[in-house]
Amino acid sequence: MNKTHQDTNGLARHTALFLAAALLIPASALAQDDETLTKQVELEEAPEAKGESYFDYPGMDELPEGEFGEAVRSGMEAFVNTLQHPEAKRHVGNGQNCANCHLGGGMAANSSPMWGAWGIYPKYRGKNDHVNTMDERIRGCFTYSMNAGASEAGGPPKPDSQLLKDMQSFMFWSARGAPLGENLPGRGYRSVEKPEDGYSISRGKSIYEAQCAVCHSGDGSGKFTADGKQIFPPLWGEKAYNWGAGMHRINTAAGFIKYNMPLGKANPVKKHAALSDQEAWDVSAYMNSHERPQDPRWEGDKASTAEKWHDHACLYNQEVRGHTLGEGTQ
Amino acid sequence: MQRRHRLGPLPALLLIALAPATAAANDLGEKLAKEGNDNGAAACVTCHGADGGGNGAAGWPRMAGMNADYLAKQLDDMASGERDNATMKPIASGLSAEERRAVAEYYAEMEVPAEAPGTDAAKSVLERGQAIAQQGLWRKGVPSCVACHGPGGDGVGADFPAISGQHASYIENQLTAWQDGNRQNDPNDLMASVAKRLTEEEIKAVAAWFASQPARPSAE
Numbered sequence: 001m002n003k004t005h006q007d008t009n010g011l012a013r014h015t016a017l018f019l020a021a022a023l024l025i026p027a028s029a030l031a032q033d034d035e036t037l038t039k040q041v042e043l044e045e046a047p048e049a050k051g052e053s054y055f056d057y058p059g060m061d062e063l064p065e066g067e068f069g070e071a072v073r074s075g076m077e078a079f080v081n082t083l084q085h086p087e088a089k090r091h092v093g094n095g096q097n098c099a100n101c102h103l104g105g106g107m108a109a110n111s112s113p114m115w116g117a118w119g120i121y122p123k124y125r126g127k128n129d130h131v132n133t134m135d136e137r138i139r140g141c142f143t144y145s146m147n148a149g150a151s152e153a154g155g156p157p158k159p160d161s162q163l164l165k166d167m168q169s170f171m172f173w174s175a176r177g178a179p180l181g182e183n184l185p186g187r188g189y190r191s192v193e194k195p196e197d198g199y200s201i202s203r204g205k206s207i208y209e210a211q212c213a214v215c216h217s218g219d220g221s222g223k224f225t226a227d228g229k230q231i232f233p234p235l236w237g238e239k240a241y242n243w244g245a246g247m248h249r250i251n252t253a254a255g256f257i258k259y260n261m262p263l264g265k266a267n268p269v270k271k272h273a274a275l276s277d278q279e280a281w282d283v284s285a286y287m288n289s290h291e292r293p294q295d296p297r298w299e300g301d302k303a304s305t306a307e308k309w310h311d312h313a314c315l316y317n318q319e320v321r322g323h324t325l326g327e328g329t330q
Numbered sequence: 331m332q333r334r335h336r337l338g339p340l341p342a343l344l345l346i347a348l349a350p351a352t353a354a355a356n357d358l359g360e361k362l363a364k365e366g367n368d369n370g371a372a373a374c375v376t377c378h379g380a381d382g383g384g385n386g387a388a389g390w391p392r393m394a395g396m397n398a399d400y401l402a403k404q405l406d407d408m409a410s411g412e413r414d415n416a417t418m419k420p421i422a423s424g425l426s427a428e429e430r431r432a433v434a435e436y437y438a439e440m441e442v443p444a445e446a447p448g449t450d451a452a453k454s455v456l457e458r459g460q461a462i463a464q465q466g467l468w469r470k471g472v473p474s475c476v477a478c479h480g481p482g483g484d485g486v487g488a489d490f491p492a493i494s495g496q497h498a499s500y501i502e503n504q505l506t507a508w509q510d511g512n513r514q515n516d517p518n519d520l521m522a523s524v525a526k527r528l529t530e531e532e533i534k535a536v537a538a539w540f541a542s543q544p545a546r547p548s549a550e
Contacts, residue, residue: 060461104468214489214517215478223486225549231480264478264524267471 038297041125041132042252042312046116049185054109054269055116055178062176068169075170078163079114080105082146083230087163091142093150094293095222095230095239101145101247103260103268107174109186110259110268116187118175135159138167144245147293150330189255190271194313195278199250201320204286207279211262212287220290236290238329243295243316250313253284289320294328302326359436362429370424374433377417383443386497386541395442395547399488401434404515413515442545447497451538459539462532472527475536478520483540485548489517495545501537 063069078088082097103111121134142148142156149155157163178184209218215232216222222234234240246252258273258280260266265274275283295316299305302324306317316326366373378384382394393401407413408422409430425433449456463483466474476483478490485492493501507513508525516522528536 060465103473105465108468108471211518214520223550225481227549229481229549231486231550262518262520264473264520265518267527269469269471272471 038309041128042246042249043112043188044183045191046183046187047185049109054186055113055175055184057107057113057115057174058176064173071166071169072173073170075166075168076105078167079170083228087157088167090153091146091148091151091155091157091163093147094241095224095234096146096241097230097233098141098146100230100233101241101256106171108260108268110188110190110271111256112188113174113186114171115175115178116184118171119178119180119182119184120187134168134171135164138164143296145241145247147242147296149242149296150293186269189252190259191251192254192258192277192280194251195281199278199281199285201282201285201289203279204282204284204289207275207283208286211275212283215263220287235287236292238293240292242293243326243328244297244309248288248292248314248316250281250284250288250315253288254280257284257287285315289315289325291325291327291329293330295326356432356436356439358429359432359434362425362433363436366421367424367429369426371421371429374421374437378437381443382437382440383447384497384500386447386499389497389499389503391500392443392447392496392545393437394440395545396438396492397485397488397548398431398435398438400485400491401437402431403488405430405434407515413513442495442547444544446495446544447541449498449538449541451498451535451542455535456539456542458532459535459537459542462536463539467527467532470527472524475540478524481549482546483543484546486550487548492545492548493540494543496540498534498537498541501540502533505533505537 063072074085078085079098079102082088082092082099083095099105101111102108102113104113106114109116117137118134121137122131124131139156139159146156212235216235217232220234220236221239223231225231241247247256254277258266258275258277259268259271262274266272273280295305295309297305297309299308302317306326310316318325362371363374363378377388377390378393379390382392384390384392404413405422405425406427408415408418409425411419422430451459462472463475466472466477475493478486479493480486480490483492483494504513505525505528508516508522509528514522525533
């Protein structure tokens with residue numbers, strides 16, 4: 001996409017949203033036109049921590065009072081229990097909560113903590129050639145990780161909506177006292193280099209069955225209570241993140257899995273891994289070799305969508321077990 | 331797993347249709363619980379209570395309403411020595427595989443005790459315990475207990491037992507046993523890894539909080 005000045009860009013976006021509302025097009029169809037949301041940029045790696053200590057984020061006993069406190073609490077609830085939050089749940093088109101991929105309620109180091117993210121936006125990135133804002137980043141996670149296109153609202157929360165204000169209040173609070181504009185140790189996920197001999201989906205299947213299925217179920221659908229509360233998040237299928245989410249990239253998911261899963265065994269804040277690099281890649285590839293909701297940037301067919309948006313380590317439009325992935329789930 | 335009062339009309343009808351088989355299993359389970367057998371298995375009620383509520387002072391766990399597959403696996407493990415406990419070893423070994431299954435189902439079908447076991451821990455200790463149970467101690471990488479044991483700690487299927495409404499003494503004993511390597515029968519070391527990250531003070535607080543909660547049927 002061409003470089004567009006931010007203002008024009010914002011204007012185009014607002015016009016597009018207005019048109020969508022007028023024509024009753026589901027906002028998800030707009031992901032394609034909404035330039036700010038299409039080019040998801042991979043995060044660069046954070047520097048190593050000096051010693052074992054990370055940024056000292058505030059505790060629950062430091063929650064502020066008053067109107068700002070209300071906003072922080074609401075934003076925290078929207079992050080941790082997205083599926084229950086009255087406003088946030090209207091923008092969730094699958095069975096995920098934000099905290100499912102940002103452990104410790106968005107506070108755990110090496111699990112892409114919000115205190116690490118807050119101070120680095122807005123940020124210009126050559127890769128998508130515009131200034132990326134926090135607002136956009138959150139709406140991006142709604143569009144892809146939460147599959148907002150299939151939600152009641154039909155798309156991510158609007159820029160400047162109360163929900164985005166609340167969520168940003170929470171993130172701002174979580175980063176109180178953190179330096180601005182610095183790539184802090186513990187930010188993002190750690191990267192795990194691709195093993196020399198690549199990866200094996202069938203080895204990944206054995207690892208999955210032995211170490212992951214006990215929580216995420218053999219068919220990847222996770223576990224829910226009878227009244228629909230999430231117990232363990234789904235990893236593939238219609239309730240999972242979609243084909244445009246960062247987690248569908250094998251390298252990104254391997255970095256998350258290695259230091260965060262199996263839950264309780266790995267320990268992100270101590271950089272303690274339960275799996276080897278090879279195992280993390282194998283199981284990440286197996287997890288990402290299943291169907292999930294379609295990429296909202298759909299170009300009309302798999303080949304064109306793959307060519308335009310999937311030039312990275314993923315299995316979109318690849319044949320696995322006799323099936324060409326990228327069909328979507330609906 | 332399923333408890334009678336939670337079943338809809340269709341499964342309830344099925345239950346009636348299956349009644350003879352279930353009743354037979356229950357008869358055996360009930361007999362074992364109340365009388366034991368001639369093979370070294372003492373009557374369970376002596377320790378675990380007529381209502382399956384256990385005994386906090388003695389460290390005997392409540393079993394009423396817990397998952398049948400979980401209880402059966404524990405009995406199998408205690409019989410084989412996979413879970414090493416001097417009191418339960420002769421009892422579990424004295425039961426046949428069929429008897430272990432029957433008595434596990436008998437306890438699983440029992441109503442959960444109406445009252446929480448209770449605790450005399452101070453309010454500040456309970457608050458700390460609640461925070462550990464519901465939010466974890468992420469600064470050092472401890473997930474919340476409910477992340478695995480399900481909402482409220484009421485249990486998830488056969489693998490994650492209910493810990494709400496459990497006696498504080500028993501919870502403490504188990505967490506300490508995992509820390510010391512005396513209990514090792516958890517799937518993939520999941521519980522051992524978590525227990526080893528806790529201090530004695532944290533164990534006491536979280537155990538007290540779960541004991542202050544009434545047992546509830548699993549929500550899954």
